[in-house]
Amino acid sequence: MGEFDLIARYFTRPARRAVLGVGDDCALLQPAPGTQLAISCDMLVEGQHFFPDVDPFALGHKALAVNLSDLAACGATPLSFTLALALPHADESWLEPFSRGLLALADEHSCELVGGDTTQGPLNICITVFGEVPVVGGKSQALQRSGARAGDDLYVSGTLGDARLALEALRGTLQLPAEALAQARTRLEQPTPRVALGQALRGVASAAIDVSDGLLGDLRHILTASGVGATIRTELAMDLAAAGSRLAVERAAISQEKQLEFVLSGGDDYELAFTAPMSARDAVRAASQLAQTPVTRIGSIESETGLRLVDAQGQLMPGRFSSFDHFA
Ligand code: ADP
Ligand code: MG
Numbered sequence: 001m002g003e004f005d006l007i008a009r010y011f012t013r014p015a016r017r018a019v020l021g022v023g024d025d026c027a028l029l030q031p032a033p034g035t036q037l038a039i040s041c042d043m044l045v046e047g048q049h050f051f052p053d054v055d056p057f058a059l060g061h062k063a064l065a066v067n068l069s070d071l072a073a074c075g076a077t078p079l080s081f082t083l084a085l086a087l088p089h090a091d092e093s094w095l096e097p098f099s100r101g102l103l104a105l106a107d108e109h110s111c112e113l114v115g116g117d118t119t120q121g122p123l124n125i126c127i128t129v130f131g132e133v134p135v136v137g138g139k140s141q142a143l144q145r146s147g148a149r150a151g152d153d154l155y156v157s158g159t160l161g162d163a164r165l166a167l168e169a170l171r172g173t174l175q176l177p178a179e180a181l182a183q184a185r186t187r188l189e190q191p192t193p194r195v196a197l198g199q200a201l202r203g204v205a206s207a208a209i210d211v212s213d214g215l216l217g218d219l220r221h222i223l224t225a226s227g228v229g230a231t232i233r234t235e236l237a238m239d240l241a242a243a244g245s246r247l248a249v250e251r252a253a254i255s256q257e258k259q260l261e262f263v264l265s266g267g268d269d270y271e272l273a274f275t276a277p278m279s280a281r282d283a284v285r286a287a288s289q290l291a292q293t294p295v296t297r298i299g300s301i302e303s304e305t306g307l308r309l310v311d312a313q314g315q316l317m318p319g320r321f322s323s324f325d326h327f328a
Contacts, residue, residue: 060101072198076131164266184244
């Protein structure tokens with residue numbers, strides 16, 4: 001199968017929203033009046049971002065999911081994407097499930113594939129995604145990292161820690177009961193981008209980011225961009241612990257401390273961390289309901305810079321947390 005057959009068979013579908021899709025030198029997009037384009041690009045490299053033997057369907061899903069997660073963090077509505085693909089060989093038993101996983105998630109979000117590039121080489125998947133955000137009264141409605149203010153509440157969507165839990169289990173650094181591994185593995189390999197929540201938080205959240213590198217590290221980006229600090233209440237953060245890690249704790253496969261570490265600093269979960277003024281608590285609840293995505297309030301933003309973790313008694317948690325406190 002040649003390059004052009006491959007593109008035609010697996011990556012070409014009739015353009016719907018785009019003016020012109022796959023097949024010409026450029027795709028043509030027509031942004032709706034009163035909107036601006038939100039653009040993000042993420043690359044997945046074999047060995048770095050996924051195991052060589054990962055299920056190609058899941059890989060297709062994840063390659064787009066991590067990009068949609070960036071749109072979600074900006075509150076953007078997905079429009080379309082391009083796919084740059086380097087492949088060792090045109091293996092149909094890989095391409096078929098890969099494109100199916102990719103395009104199934106694309107359809108779920110009405111995000112169409114409008115172009116790309118295909119070349120021979122070590123497996124590498126690079127997606128650029130395009131979304132739109134409204135501009136109201138000359139002001140972009142995009143959520144940004146720089147908008148957090150002292151007094152704001154700090155929230156996280158969904159659950160955290162299972163992607164990292166699965167990664168450790170697959171690397172062989174810990175042993176999990178089969179059921180816990182199955183739960184955790186789905187989070188690692190097929191993350192759910194919080195697109196609906198991001199859109200529902202436009203005009204409600206003051207700042208947002210998607211949690212790809214771990215909550216503490218990603219939150220730091222909000223704090224730095226906004227010139228503020230934060231306190232996280234760890235007993236509230238523990239409510240974020242994902243299903244796989246709960247099972248693993250129940251069966252004594254990991255300690256609660258390990259679970260907390262994965263919640264605070266495990267990566268690859270693709271949840272949204274965001275801030276909102278206290279006056280917006282009802283609006284946050286409404287956004288969560290509208291998007292059918294749970295959110296948990298875990299702390300607050302303060303004018304004193306840096307990140308503090310406190311226990312249920314309000315005592316600063318010292319010592320071992322400094323190991324994954326990037327602010328130390
Ligand atoms: P060019 O030579 O102009 O760079 P190509 O021959 O690389 O174009 O690609 C032909 C058409 O197929 C273009 O419209 C391009 O956007 C599209 N295309 C190439 N690879 C992919 C891919 N992996 N997914 C989707 N579209 C692709
Ligand atoms: Mg060309």
